[in-house]
Amino acid sequence: MFNQGTSGKNFQGKEGKSFKVERQEELGLNVDMTKFRMYDYALGRFTSIDPLADANPQESWTPYQYAYNNPIRYNDPYGDCPLCGAVIGAAVDYGTQVAGNLIKGKSFTDALTEDISLSSIAISAGEGFLTSGASVMKKVIVSGIATIVDNTVEVKTSSDGLDVNVETNPGNVVKNVVVDGVSDLTTGGLAPSSKTVKKQLSKVGVNKGEITKKTKKIIKGLDGKVSGNLNMKIKTTSEKFVNGTANTLSTVSESAIKATTNAKKEEIKKKTNN
Amino acid sequence: MQKKKKLKRKQTTNILIRIKERWTLILFALIIVYFSVLIIKGELKEYFLNNYSEIAKGVVINERNYFPNGKVSNSFSYSYKFSFNEYIYINDSQNKSLKIGDTVLIEFYPNYPTFNRLK
Numbered sequence: 162m163f164n165q166g167t168s169g170k171n172f173q174g175k176e177g178k179s180f181k182v183e184r185q186e187e188l189g190l191n192v193d194m195t196k197f198r199m200y201d202y203a204l205g206r207f208t209s210i211d212p213l214a215d216a217n218p219q220e221s222w223t224p225y226q227y228a229y230n231n232p233i234r235y236n237d238p239y240g241d242c243p244l245c246g247a248v249i250g251a252a253v254d255y256g257t258q259v260a261g262n263l264i265k266g267k268s269f270t271d272a273l274t275e276d277i278s279l280s281s282i283a284i285s286a287g288e289g290f291l292t293s294g295a296s297v298m299k300k301v302i303v304s305g306i307a308t309i310v311d312n313t314v315e316v317k318t319s320s321d322g323l324d325v326n327v328e329t330n331p332g333n334v335v336k337n338v339v340v341d342g343v344s345d346l347t348t349g350g351l352a353p354s355s356k357t358v359k360k361q362l363s364k365v366g367v368n369k370g371e372i373t374k375k376t377k378k379i380i381k382g383l384d385g386k387v388s389g390n391l392n393m394k395i396k397t398t399s400e401k402f403v404n405g406t407a408n409t410l411s412t413v414s415e416s417a418i419k420a421t422t423n424a425k426k427e428e429i430k431k432k433t434n435n
Numbered sequence: 436m437q438k439k440k441k442l443k444r445k446q447t448t449n450i451l452i453r454i455k456e457r458w459t460l461i462l463f464a465l466i467i468v469y470f471s472v473l474i475i476k477g478e479l480k481e482y483f484l485n486n487y488s489e490i491a492k493g494v495v496i497n498e499r500n501y502f503p504n505g506k507v508s509n510s511f512s513y514s515y516k517f518s519f520n521e522y523i524y525i526n527d528s529q530n531k532s533l534k535i536g537d538t539v540l541i542e543f544y545p546n547y548p549t550f551n552r553l554k
Contacts, residue, residue: 261504263473265500266529268477268480276505315507317505337506341506361460413466414463423503423504427503427510
């Protein structure tokens with residue numbers, strides 16, 4: 162990716178925060194400033210190591226790389242977890258399905274395993290993987306394709322093993338994709354965004370400043386010293402915690418609303434199918 | 436008197452504002468409570484039906500309950516109904532192979548017959 166650069170692109174961070182990478186032009190260094198480190202766009206490498214180099218199995222080759230040296234396939238604005246999108250996508254889809262089973266009246270143990278659409282989980286993982294950090298256009302295209310595939314092929318767990326269903330009528334696929342789209346827009350509109358949740362959490366004392374203050378108090382109470390480096394670490398961790406909590410609450414609310422409407426949606430689809 | 440009324444009005448508006456300000460947190464709390472109730476209810480039902488159940492005959496009726504996770508199959512199960520102590524109870528059979536009019540055996544907990552399932 163020689164001279165590819167990252168400047169001018171809006172990344173969707175895994176903490177749900179959109180930030181613009183700043184190109185450092187004053188000093189003639191030819192670098193982009195990202196959240197944690199500087200990126201040399203001519204080399205296609207970061208100039209310092211990944212803050213989570215020890216946590217990920219990437220030390221074996223180089224902690225200086227960006228998104229496994231494949232910025233077209235992977236997107237990792239924080240430079241610490243290129244595969245997070247897939248894991249989160251699969252987990253959210255599975256959680257929504259389990260919630261739907263519980264609403265249907267299944268016991269908790271049955272809800273975890275019965276009537277789970279494996280194809281839907283795989284598609285959500287793929288979608289999450291391809292859209293984390295992607296541009297709005299790419300997101301729309303990938304989500305559209307994912308919804309079409311989701312409405313065409315289905316592999317589902319059942320008491321007799323696996324159930325495989327394929328929709329052969331293209332008219333039904335198109336109509337069901339539209340039903341899904343309208344339903345997603347509605348549930349997305351009803352659920353609070355992570356920004357709103359963050360604001361409200363802040364009002365009840367869950368904010369970066371409060372958490373940093375309390376953590377420092379505890380450390381000082383234990384006769385510890387808060388060095389400049391530790392102070393920075395506490396601040397970054399607090400920010401990550403607040404953003405992560407807000408993101409999780411927002412996703413959980415959206416999934417719960419989706420789970421309550423899913424059965425009704427399937428009923429509408431069945432009644433309108435040819 | 437007027438002051439008291441004004442104070443009351445102020446208090447109610449304050450509560451409304453507070454609810455409006457924190458509605459996302461309230462929504463989240465409601466979601467947690469709702470799913471906790473569902474899980475606890477499901478486990479209680481399993482426990483009572485495994486240990487103290489009685490058996491009755493029921494019939495499958497024309498009431499469809501759709502499964503939530505099938506985007507292509509759009510599968511559903513019919514409800515069944517049975518009577519106990521002159522009351523009629525209706526529940527989702529959760530079994531795709533049953534057809535309207537089929538006679539089925541039902542386990543239920545006699546002290547709270549709303550807890551029931553196919554045998």
